[in-house]
Amino acid sequence: EEQLVESGGGLVQPGGSLRLSCAASGFIFNTYWMHWVRQAPGRGPVWVSLITGDGTRTSYADSVKGRFTISRDNAKNTLYLQMNSLTADDTAVYYCARDLQYSSDLWGQGTLVTVSS
Amino acid sequence: QSALTQPRSVSGSPGQSVTISCTGTSSDVGGYNYVSWYQEHPGKAPKRIIYDVGKRPSGVPDRFSGFKSGNTASLTISGLQAEDEADYYCYSYAGSYTWVFGGGTKLTVL
Numbered sequence: 001e002e003q004l005v006e007s008g009g010g011l012v013q014p015g016g017s018l019r020l021s022c023a024a025s026g027f028i029f030n031t032y033w034m035h036w037v038r039q040a041p042g043r044g045p046v047w048v049s050l051i052t053g054d055g056t057r058t059s060y061a062d063s064v065k066g067r068f069t070i071s072r073d074n075a076k077n078t079l080y081l082q083m084n085s086l087t088a089d090d091t092a093v094y095y096c097a098r099d100l101q102y103s104s105d106l107w108g109q110g111t112l113v114t115v116s117s
Numbered sequence: 118q119s120a121l122t123q124p125r126s127v128s129g130s131p132g133q134s135v136t137i138s139c140t141g142t143s144s145d146v147g148g149y150n151y152v153s154w155y156q157e158h159p160g161k162a163p164k165r166i167i168y169d170v171g172k173r174p175s176g177v178p179d180r181f182s183g184f185k186s187g188n189t190a191s192l193t194i195s196g197l198q199a200e201d202e203a204d205y206y207c208y209s210y211a212g213s214y215t216w217v218f219g220g221g222t223k224l225t226v227l
Contacts, residue, residue, distance in 0.1 A: 035216070044120070044206055044221035045155075045163060050214050059214035095162060101169060102210045103153035107162040 002026035002106055004096050009111030016086050016115070022079040022096030022108055030054065030074035033099035036081045038092035039110070046092075049081065050099070063089075086115045121146065121207050121219035128225040134195040137222045139207030140188060145217055147188035151210035154183060154192045157221075158203045167192060194224070202226040 008020040022034070036048040049070040050059045058070050069082040079096050093112050097104035122140040129135040139146065139154075146152055152170045155163035165174055167183035170190065180198075184191045190209070194201055207219035 037218075044204070045157075045218050046120075047208075047216040047218060050216070057214060061215070102149070102151035102216075103165060103168040103208060104163075105165050105168070105174065107164075109162060 002098075004098065004106060004108035006094065006096055006108040006111040009094065009113045011114045011116065012086055013117050014087055014115055017082070017084045018086065018113060020081040020083070020094055020096075020111060020113070022081075024077045024079065024098075027098075027106075029072075029077040034070075034072065034079045035097045035099055035104055036068075036070060036079075037095045037097055037104070037107075038090075038113075039095070040089075040092040043092075045095070048094070051079070083113070086113075088115050091115045119217070121209060121217055123205075123207060123219040123222045125220075126223045126225065128227055129194075129197045130227045131197050131199065133197050134193060135197065135224065137192045137194075137205055137207075137224070139190040139192070139209075139219045141190075141209055141217070142188055145209040145211040146185065146190050146207075148212065149210045150185070152183065152185055152190040153208045154181075154190075155206045155208060156201075156203045157206065163206060197226055199226050 005023045039045045051070045067085045071080045093110040095110045098106040154167035157163045170185045171183040211217045
């Protein structure tokens, strides 16, 4: 079964850092681009970041550029999101999602990040 | 990277059809045939129901259809069923390896 499982969320103080992980299974991970998408409570999803299958190309939403870093370890079938300088506006459920033909066909269950003092 | 514009809510009775619009710009919706639609039930991850403007993934009923004209994409749900009540989001490639979601539409089945 194809599956994505996020972890690493939690409560962090403003200005703090957190690293999210997304473990992939059931498919050939290194052949897929991967996204991070976040959804604040009661709001719609927002695209955050993309990384290509070989990790050579990354992109970010303007709201996180310079603060977040996406990466992957294809040997471990794992996607990461390093988040620094966090603010309350970053509070959201963070999903990893697999890209297929410029849309996301497989999603994880999400991990909640709460930024609060 | 402005969100695509969707109506906040639509409603319909069982068996009826509803259409949800998604308006962007020539830099996203109008510039690429990479518009997808997602259905989201409370507490669940979004589920892709349309991709490449009008294609349905395996297992999605043909009651769901997608279309695009210019900078506006549309999702039509025909033969409404109670289980269709959910939030719906459009999603478009916006060039330079970036993507943008719509603000979402709440569908109420009366």
